Amino acid sequence: MASARVLVRALRAYLDGTELDITRALGLRPRRGGAAEVPVRLARRRARDDLLGLAFRALPGNDTNRAERLAQLLSAPPSPDVITEADLFACIERLHAEHGGDLPSSGRQILRVVKGETTTGRR
Secondary structure (H helix, E strand, O other): OHHHHHHHHHHHHHHOOOOOOHHHHOOOOOOOOOOOOOHHHHHHHHHHHHHHHHHHHHOOOOHHHHHHHHHHHHOOOOOOOOOOOHHHHHHHHHHHHHHOOOOOOOHHHHHHHHOOOOHHHHO
16 A cells, blocks of 8 residues: 555656656656665665664663664574563564564664664655
């Protein structure tokens, strides 16, 4: 259903003349200097970023320590005896299940995500 809304919005913009390029209206044309930001990819990345933020906020400590700890937890699938907080465990498990190949590998990347300093965070 979300895909249909994207198509309807793009076609309306194209047909009423507010968008002259159908590929740009559909999100198929990359922004200048960037990769194509297909709506499905953007939605998937937003969902991943929301889960990262949830896990980040569940950890104790300052931002840098929380980001580094989360990067460590994401480096390998969690085991129940290492993580004690049920919410954090569920969040990490979901991140691996839904976004296993597209997870940040450092605390610095996680800080950018949770602070909204990514292309999806700026949209």
